[in-house]
Amino acid sequence: MVIYGVYIVSKSGGLIFNLDHNVPKIEAERTFSYPLEINLEYEPKKVSVVFGQKDGINVGHVLVSVNGIVANGSVLEDGRDVKEIIESKENYPLTLKFSRPKMTTNEKIFLASMFYPLFAIASQLSPEPKSSGIEVLEADTFRLHCFQTLTGVKFMVVAECVQMGMDVLLKRIYELYADFVLKNPFYSLEMPIRCELFDTNLQALLEQVEKGGIASI
Amino acid sequence: MSRQNTRLDTKKVNSELLTLTYGALVSQMLRDFENVEDVNKQLERIGYNMGMRLIEDFLSRTNSPRCLDMRETADKIQLAFRMYLNVQPTISNWAASGDEFSLIFDSNPLTEFVELPQDYQQLRYSSIICGCIRGALEMVQLEVQCWFTQDQLKGDASTEIRVKFVRRLEDAVPAGED
Numbered sequence: 001m002v003i004y005g006v007y008i009v010s011k012s013g014g015l016i017f018n019l020d021h022n023v024p025k026i027e028a029e030r031t032f033s034y035p036l037e038i039n040l041e042y043e044p045k046k047v048s049v050v051f052g053q054k055d056g057i058n059v060g061h062v063l064v065s066v067n068g069i070v071a072n073g074s075v076l077e078d079g080r081d082v083k084e085i086i087e088s089k090e091n092y093p094l095t096l097k098f099s100r101p102k103m104t105t106n107e108k109i110f111l112a113s114m115f116y117p118l119f120a121i122a123s124q125l126s127p128e129p130k131s132s133g134i135e136v137l138e139a140d141t142f143r144l145h146c147f148q149t150l151t152g153v154k155f156m157v158v159a160e161c162v163q164m165g166m167d168v169l170l171k172r173i174y175e176l177y178a179d180f181v182l183k184n185p186f187y188s189l190e191m192p193i194r195c196e197l198f199d200t201n202l203q204a205l206l207e208q209v210e211k212g213g214i215a216s217i
Numbered sequence: 218m219s220r221q222n223t224r225l226d227t228k229k230v231n232s233e234l235l236t237l238t239y240g241a242l243v244s245q246m247l248r249d250f251e252n253v254e255d256v257n258k259q260l261e262r263i264g265y266n267m268g269m270r271l272i273e274d275f276l277s278r279t280n281s282p283r284c285l286d287m288r289e290t291a292d293k294i295q296l297a298f299r300m301y302l303n304v305q306p307t308i309s310n311w312a313a314s315g316d317e318f319s320l321i322f323d324s325n326p327l328t329e330f331v332e333l334p335q336d337y338q339q340l341r342y343s344s345i346i347c348g349c350i351r352g353a354l355e356m357v358q359l360e361v362q363c364w365f366t367q368d369q370l371k372g373d374a375s376t377e378i379r380v381k382f383v384r385r386l387e388d389a390v391p392a393g394e395d
Binding site for chain 1: 272273274276277280283356393
């Protein structure tokens, strides 16, 4: 039982809540000698692998640290430039650590607002009249379940493909939202959700589902 | 759904607590505004804001589908009164066009222990309920008008709330629901 994340999108299409739950951390650290066998692409914000996949370092992974010093984009924490270090022979052997890139909050907001028109288009594309929007979106590594309330709020859960009963979980998350978000007098509608009680209860619910299965809620 | 075995929702509170808290609110507002008409307006507004939030609670508990007819809406409102105030109003006085009806209460929990003083005869003591109905229905894309036609506080035999359908807010209907 794995649930990767929960997203809530407001009536107007903005991301008002997201929670990363149980996203597997993929990291690989290797020591390299000159010349480097993998091709890197240097961008100001990230250094990523473009070709030459090996030993768990895959195409698309980004550089996290050099010799244990954390890299912020193309600059190390101590101010040195990553490209200069990697391309000069005298620095080798070098220990490089790569990991799968993490989505930033901005990217999440961007993706969430992208889902909104997709959902609307799906209901219009339908050959049958009176269709709902996207309820399940399936890929080979995950399945996205979406539940839209009558008031237009969308609840989404990203989970493993084999996970059953996600519609029940979505209804439960809706209940938590009604109980802990809307009954919080300091929460104004349509704004990002920052309610501690909601966070803790949602976390507890997800853990319960993962341990005891959907029947336990 | 097994909401019963969890948390605070099953906690029932004594209706007197609600009655007295509400009474405190109204009397405080009468003191603050010194104008009965303003108090009426503010109570209605508070109710409206409550309704906008309460509707989500109602929907998440009842799994109601969308209403496509005023009669279904009336039944839902009746159910909501049972859930939140533990009173069951009767639905009657349908307009011939089917877009207007009355909710009749034998008793109103908000007005227990309440008597209106002579100089507050213009006060619509429970107008928070009207606001609540209006706010809640607006969130499910129904615009209604809602007002008191009879009030036990003013000497009528029963309390009557009139609800009138104005229009469906088509442009607010979420995609995939229309």
